[in-house]
Amino acid sequence: MSTLQVSVYRYNPETDSAPYMQEFQVDTKGRDLMVLDVLHLTKEQDSSMAYRRSCREGVCGSDGMNMNGKNGLACITPLSEVVKNNKLVLRPLPGLPVIRDLVVDMGIFYKQYERIQPYLQNDTPAPAIERLQSPEDRDKLDGLYECILCACCSTSCPSFWWNPDKFVGPAGLLQSYRFLADSRDEATSERLAELEDPFSVFRCRGIMNCVAVCPKGLNPTRAIGKIREMLLANAT
Amino acid sequence: MVTNITNFGRSGLSDWLIQRFSAVILALYTLFIVAYLLLNPGLDYATWSGLFAQTWMRIFSLLAFVSIAAHAWIGLWTVTTDYLKPTGIRLAVQSAIILAIFVFLVWGIQILWGA
Numbered sequence: 423m424s425t426l427q428v429s430v431y432r433y434n435p436e437t438d439s440a441p442y443m444q445e446f447q448v449d450t451k452g453r454d455l456m457v458l459d460v461l462h463l464t465k466e467q468d469s470s471m472a473y474r475r476s477c478r479e480g481v482c483g484s485d486g487m488n489m490n491g492k493n494g495l496a497c498i499t500p501l502s503e504v505v506k507n508n509k510l511v512l513r514p515l516p517g518l519p520v521i522r523d524l525v526v527d528m529g530i531f532y533k534q535y536e537r538i539q540p541y542l543q544n545d546t547p548a549p550a551i552e553r554l555q556s557p558e559d560r561d562k563l564d565g566l567y568e569c570i571l572c573a574c575c576s577t578s579c580p581s582f583w584w585n586p587d588k589f590v591g592p593a594g595l596l597q598s599y600r601f602l603a604d605s606r607d608e609a610t611s612e613r614l615a616e617l618e619d620p621f622s623v624f625r626c627r628g629i630m631n632c633v634a635v636c637p638k639g640l641n642p643t644r645a646i647g648k649i650r651e652m653l654l655a656n657a658t
Numbered sequence: 659m660v661t662n663i664t665n666f667g668r669s670g671l672s673d674w675l676i677q678r679f680s681a682v683i684l685a686l687y688t689l690f691i692v693a694y695l696l697l698n699p700g701l702d703y704a705t706w707s708g709l710f711a712q713t714w715m716r717i718f719s720l721l722a723f724v725s726i727a728a729h730a731w732i733g734l735w736t737v738t739t740d741y742l743k744p745t746g747i748r749l750a751v752q753s754a755i756i757l758a759i760f761v762f763l764v765w766g767i768q769i770l771w772g773a
Contacts, residue, residue: 617659620660620665621660624670624671624673650674654675
């Protein structure tokens with residue numbers, strides 16, 4: 423029998439005065455399970471536990487959480503990647519208000535996403551079939567459009583923890599650059615004008631926590647650098 | 659767009675550029691002073707005073723003072739906006755920092771051209 427020590431953050435604001443850690447013993451039968459599978463096994467022991475999950479294959483971005491101190495998607499994180507000394511500690515994404523147990527309120531995260539206007543803006547009358555783009559211009563969107571908005575990056579960023587109402591955060595900025603870099607988008611100067619204050623982009627200190635945790639292997643720090651380059655080119 | 663009125667350049671972009679530019683100036687000034695001290699082991703008052711009597715050294719020093727003033731304003735302003743959440747305390751600390759920077763700058767100019 424191979425027993426894993428699992429410690430899960432529990433908090434139900436209707437009944438608990440403070441959050442606490444609940445201990446579980448989970449029999450993994452020697453398999454290298456995904457963390458989400460372990461959560462299912464703990465929920466069998468205590469069905470009152472709440473967490474988000476949906477596709478269980480790293481596409482929907484629902485089960486972002488903090489596993490042994492590092493953010494990631496529970497469904498695509500094998501135990502062998504995070505477990506040390508046979509212990510697994512699961513906490514909600516840091517910095518966001520907890521609704522219950524591992525479920526966080528992502529309102530402010532989506533608000534920052536909404537702020538960067540994540541849609542194509544083009545006032546030129548649409549051609550009969552579609553707006554064409556050269557293969558080279560399309561290549562510029564690689565590494566940007568793949569974001570699934572799981573919030574692993576933004577909630578691992580101290581700049582976002584301290585100023586989530588003002589700093590757009592790595593996820594929002596990656597998407598901002600996705601539209602700034604799009605050859606079909608015509609709102610480039612309006613978008614840049616919204617970003618030149620000391621918080622929206624420039625609160626990024628380049629510590630690259632976002633790059634270290636992104637489950638899709640994307641690089642928000644690079645995108646933020648590109649936005650800075652565009653702002654600089656536009657203003658000098 | 660987030661409005662700010664107590665940061666140095668009123669714009670994140672200009673603050674960001676000034677922070678990097680002033681850092682280069684300060685690095686050059688530091689390297690120069692360290693090299694000068696290493697190359698002049700038995701430094702006496704007359705030599706030191708003679709260095710600062712030259713116009714180019716006064717310009718270089720004033721440039722370094724202005725750079726450190728801007729650099730400190732931008733850097734400490736950022737720290738206050740991260741860690742001081744009550745507006746009254748934040749504004750008071752920012753005002754104190756800006757006043758101190760002004761005093762040190764004028765004092766520095768007086769030392770350079772005073773003696």
